[in-house]
Amino acid sequence: MSRVMVLALSEASPELVQQFCDAGVMPNLSRLMKRGLSGHTRYSIPYLLTPQMWATILTGRRAGSHGVFDYWQRQDGGKFLEVHGSDVKGPKLWDVLASNDLPSGWVNVPMTYPPPKIPGFTLSGQDAPGAHPSISHPRELFQELTSSLGRYHHKDIFPGGQGKATYGELLPHETVWQKSLLEQLVHRDDWRFLFAYNSGSAFAQHYFWKDMEEKGSVTEKVAEKTFAAADVLIGSLMKALEPTDTLFVISECGAGPIKAGVRLQNWLEQNGFLARTEGRKGPSATARLLTSIRTNAQRYLPRSLFFYANAMPFKQWVLRRIAHDHIDWSRTRAYHRGKGEGNIYINLAGREQHGIVRPEEYEPLRDELITALRKLTDPETGESAVIDVHRREALFGDQGVEMAPDLVIEWRDARYMPAETLSADQEIFSERVREFMTWPTSGSHRPEGLFVAAGPNIRPGKLEKPVELVDLAPTWLHALGCPVPASMNGSPRVDLFQQVHNPAADPAELIAQT
Numbered sequence: 001m002s003r004v005m006v007l008a009l010s011e012a013s014p015e016l017v018q019q020f021c022d023a024g025v026m027p028n029l030s031r032l033m034k035r036g037l038s039g040h041t042r043y044s045i046p047y048l049l050t051p052q053m054w055a056t057i058l059t060g061r062r063a064g065s066h067g068v069f070d071y072w073q074r075q076d077g078g079k080f081l082e083v084h085g086s087d088v089k090g091p092k093l094w095d096v097l098a099s100n101d102l103p104s105g106w107v108n109v110p111m112t113y114p115p116p117k118i119p120g121f122t123l124s125g126q127d128a129p130g131a132h133p134s135i136s137h138p139r140e141l142f143q144e145l146t147s148s149l150g151r152y153h154h155k156d157i158f159p160g161g162q163g164k165a166t167y168g169e170l171l172p173h174e175t176v177w178q179k180s181l182l183e184q185l186v187h188r189d190d191w192r193f194l195f196a197y198n199s200g201s202a203f204a205q206h207y208f209w210k211d212m213e214e215k216g217s218v219t220e221k222v223a224e225k226t227f228a229a230a231d232v233l234i235g236s237l238m239k240a241l242e243p244t245d246t247l248f249v250i251s252e253c254g255a256g257p258i259k260a261g262v263r264l265q266n267w268l269e270q271n272g273f274l275a276r277t278e279g280r281k282g283p284s285a286t287a288r289l290l291t292s293i294r295t296n297a298q299r300y301l302p303r304s305l306f307f308y309a310n311a312m313p314f315k316q317w318v319l320r321r322i323a324h325d326h327i328d329w330s331r332t333r334a335y336h337r338g339k340g341e342g343n344i345y346i347n348l349a350g351r352e353q354h355g356i357v358r359p360e361e362y363e364p365l366r367d368e369l370i371t372a373l374r375k376l377t378d379p380e381t382g383e384s385a386v387i388d389v390h391r392r393e394a395l396f397g398d399q400g401v402e403m404a405p406d407l408v409i410e411w412r413d414a415r416y417m418p419a420e421t422l423s424a425d426q427e428i429f430s431e432r433v434r435e436f437m438t439w440p441t442s443g444s445h446r447p448e449g450l451f452v453a454a455g456p457n458i459r460p461g462k463l464e465k466p467v468e469l470v471d472l473a474p475t476w477l478h479a480l481g482c483p484v485p486a487s488m489n490g491s492p493r494v495d496l497f498q499q500v501h502n503p504a505a506d507p508a509e510l511i512a513q514t
Contacts, residue, residue: 002244002456004479005186005194007237008109009230010202012251012450014040017227025228028235029249029452032507036454037496039463041250041472045395046387046410048341048445051127053252053469054110055088060473060488064397066090068111069404071339078353080337084127085111089400091487093473094118097193100482105191107182108154108198120191126199130154148184153177157199164439168208168222171200175229179236186240193480198233200226205255206434210442238507246455246479247507252469254446260378261419261432261441262385264336264344270426271372275331329354334369334406341417341445342409344369344389366391369407378416378429385416385429417444454507455479459498467493 009017021030032038043053045063055061055068063069067089072080085092094116097104103120106112113129115122115137123142124135131154136142146152157174175198182196204226211219234249241247268274327335332347333356346365349355357365370389378385392404411417420434431440451467457479467475470490477484478492 001192002246002480003192003194003242004246004248004455004476005237005241006196006248006250006476007234008195008197009227009249009251009450010197010199011205011253011255011445012201012227012230013205013255013446014251014448014450016205016223016255017450020224020227020231025224026231026234028231028238032234032238032247032249032452032454036452036460036507037458037463038453039451040254040466041252041449041451041469042466043253043447043449043469046390046414046447047343047395047408048253048414048447049339050110050252051083056469057252057472058092058109058111059088059090060093060470060484060490061090062396062470062489063404064400065489067400067403069340069396069401070337070343072337074337074345074403078351078355082127083111085113085116085124091485092116093193093476094120094122096473096477096482096485097480100480102192102480102482103190104193105185105188105195107185107194107196108178109195110197121185121188125197126155126158128154145181145184149177149180157203164207165218168211168219171204171222172225172229175200175226175233179229179233182233183236183240186237193476196237198230201230201251202255205443206441207437207439208442209255209257241506241508243506243508244456245507246453246458248476249450249452250472251449253449255443256413256446257415258417258432258442258444259385259413259415260380260429262376262416263419263428263430264342266426267376267428268334268336268344270428273332273334273369275328276326277328330356333357333365336418339418339420340405340408342411343405344373344407344409346406348406366407373407373409376428380429383412385412386410387412414444414446417441453496456506457497457499459496463496465495467496 020026021033049070051068051071052063055066056063059066068083068087071083073083075081088111094104098118104118105120106122108123108125110125111127112122113124113127113135115124115135117137121141122137128135131152133139133142142152153174157171162170178198204223208219208222211217212223214220265274269276334344334346336343337345346357346362347355348357348362373386373389374384376384376386387410390408390410392401392406395408396404417432419430419432433440448466451463471493474484474488474490474492475496478494484492
């Protein structure tokens with residue numbers, strides 16, 4: 001009986017992975033790449049946001065079909081709410097597998113909360129509020145794991161109050177903990193498809209990319225140690241596989257160095273699209289207080305209470321107050337919101353809570369914004385930081401885009417990201433310091449991610465054409481011999497497979513030969 005296992009190393013840069021493989025840091029993945037098939041994944045939309053990319057992976061559908069556009073997404077009436085797996089429209093991969101009588105297991109995968117009640121098991125990922133039996137299906141699995149492993153580590157690896165050196169030590173440590181978790185789960189007999197997600201690689205690149213160039217620094221090797229720990233995890237999974245099994249190691253996107261953070265709200269204000277309340281000098285006392293409460297809660301609140309704190313409506317109220325601080329909606333025509341990598345919303349009358357832009361002004365305003373944003377220039381380089389500005393329907397189609405941002409900025413070389421902090425500093429370009437962090441982000445996303453596959457029916461060699469994220473779910477269904485439902489926009493990449501059994505590519509055999 002053949003099985004398929006997928007391990008996602010979040011945002012792992014193919015170039016960085018190759019560098020570590022060549023240096024002997026990732027020997028297990030290196031063997032997979034040499035004996036199996038290696039190449040890239042790709043998200044062709046210049047909007048590399050975790051919820052949208054993962055909704056695409058989990059459904060085999062494009063964003064206009066699955067309806068997820070941001071971490072915090074606009075709802076009817078103009079309010080923004082945090083997205084969860086329940087917001088993803090249409091059947092998910094686990095639904096298709098269940099309809100084909102194939103049980104599946106899901107471990108820490110984004111956009112899986114609340115956990116689907118499926119044949120198999122689920123431990124919800126980052127969209128879950130925190131460690132609690134309710135993130136698990138069946139619920140008793142959570143108790144079973146905590147009995148053997150101790151406290152369940154959920155979101156421990158997420159940024160939040162640690163010093164830089166301490167956080168650098170945490171990343172590989174948490175990957176080692178996940179190895180222990182998966183070593184228990186992989187030996188269960190209630191899965192034919194197993195999907196696990198590791199976020200350490202993403203955070204190592206975001207927060208320690210620049211450190212790789214600072215020879216002799218305490219944090220120089222954080223990324224290397226984190227990827228080395230991930231490689232040990234890969235080796236452990238390889239040992240657990242049978243000769244008939246197929247292993248995929250992927251990332252949803254890649255990573256690279258960031259050039260600067262961009263304060264989009266300040267740019268909108270300086271160009272007459274957004275207005276602040278009169279006399280505004282920096283964040284309001286209320287915003288400073290609420291930001292302090294959030295930061296200290298993230299830093300000092302016991303992990304056992306995270307679930308309850310994140311599940312409370314108070315959190316959403318706090319975030320709305322901070323995001324809307326000092327904005328004069330009666331004079332604001334456009335604004336930036338969410339964690340989007342360049343999302344601009346029109347304050348449209350009849351749609352937004354305090355909308356002032358009349359419907360007949362909508363298109364002319366978008367034209368005006370596009371023209372102005374294309375001239376947004378990095379003062380350090382003297383060149384435009386923007387490649388293009390896309391209307392939402394051009395990226396996502398005409399249907400199902402009601403909650404999408406009205407415009408999406410495509411940044412030059414993907415080396416810019418919007419700043420997240422409130423600041424009285426009116427400079428547009430600056431170091432990008434994310435919420436809860438005490439040092440700047442030095443890595444940003446790239447459209448091409450990692451793709452490695454090995455198994456008896458996987459052809460060896462190099463993949464010439466990247467695998468689009470929308471094609472991953474159909475490809476895994478093809479590997480399991482399941483038909484691809486019409487609900488999926490993607491298609492299986494049949495060029496990955498061969499008809500003749502290839503024992504040299506069996507993941508388990510690669511371990512046995514060493």
